Amino acid sequence: MIDFKGTPISFLVSDFVEGDLLSQFVRAQPGHRLDAFQALHLLHALVRGVEEIHEAREYHGDLHADNIIVTRRGLGFDLKLIDLFHRETSHRSNVEDDIIDLVHILYNVVGGRRHYAKQPQEIKDICKGLRRDLIVARWRSAEQLRRHLETLEWVSR
Numbered sequence: 001m002i003d004f005k006g007t008p009i010s011f012l013v014s015d016f017v018e019g020d021l022l023s024q025f026v027r028a029q030p031g032h033r034l035d036a037f038q039a040l041h042l043l044h045a046l047v048r049g050v051e052e053i054h055e056a057r058e059y060h061g062d063l064h065a066d067n068i069i070v071t072r073r074g075l076g077f078d079l080k081l082i083d084l085f086h087r088e089t090s091h092r093s094n095v096e097d098d099i100i101d102l103v104h105i106l107y108n109v110v111g112g113r114r115h116y117a118k119q120p121q122e123i124k125d126i127c128k129g130l131r132r133d134l135i136v137a138r139w140r141s142a143e144q145l146r147r148h149l150e151t152l153e154w155v156s157r
Contacts, residue, residue, distance in 0.1 A: 017080045023065035026109050033111035036120050042070070043106045043126070044149045045077040050098055051142035053084075059094040060084050063101035065108065096136045099145065103127055103135050122152060 002009050019025075022042075026033060034042060046068065053060055060067075062083055069080040107127050110119055116127070126145075128134035139145045 017069050017082075019069040019071040019078070019080065021066050022068040022070050022079075022105070022109070025070045026065065031111070033115060034109045036110060036123050039106055039110045039123070040149060040152070041075055042077050042079075042109060043102065044146065045079045046081075046102055046105065047142050047146045047149065049079060049081050050102060051146055053081075054095055054098070054142050058084075059098050060101075061094060061097065063098055063105065065105060068105075095141065099139050099142060100132055100135055102142070102145065103139070104130065120155075122154065 020028070046063075050060060050063070060081060063081070067081065067083045069082060071078045103126060106123065107116065107130060110116070110123055116124075119127075126139075126148075128138060139148075
């Protein structure tokens with residue numbers, strides 16, 4: 001808020017961010033989904049961003065494909081997380097919700113229910129059949145998920 005000649009004026013300043021919403025980006029891909037390798041790279045970029053939010057003792061609170069702007073950069077993705085729902089000290093349940101949302105994003109970008117059964121074990125080991133209890137038991141933090149992705153060993157098929 002600024003004061004202009006004695007009148008308080010509220011305003012919002014935002015950056016222009018180039019790219020597509022993740023939902024649009026995925027729809028533009030062959031089969032309207034990402035292959036496992038691309039999806040894991042995308043997840044890694046997302047997890048790194050969420051990890052920074054959690055390190056600041058905050059949480060996103062509304063992670064989904066329409067709150068992520070994506071541009072492709074080689075093997076990686078340049079992402080912007082938008083529309084942070086909560087800006088307050090996070091509690092364990094808020095962090096867990098963000099992690100659950102990250103796993104759901106992975107599940108959806110590889111094709112969701114229709115294609116999940118055909119995913120490699122590496123994807124299934126992260127998604128845990130979307131069972132919240134299994135996900136939060138395995139991924140206690142975004143950092144833990146990031147470390148898993150960075151040390152993931154692919155089984156040749």
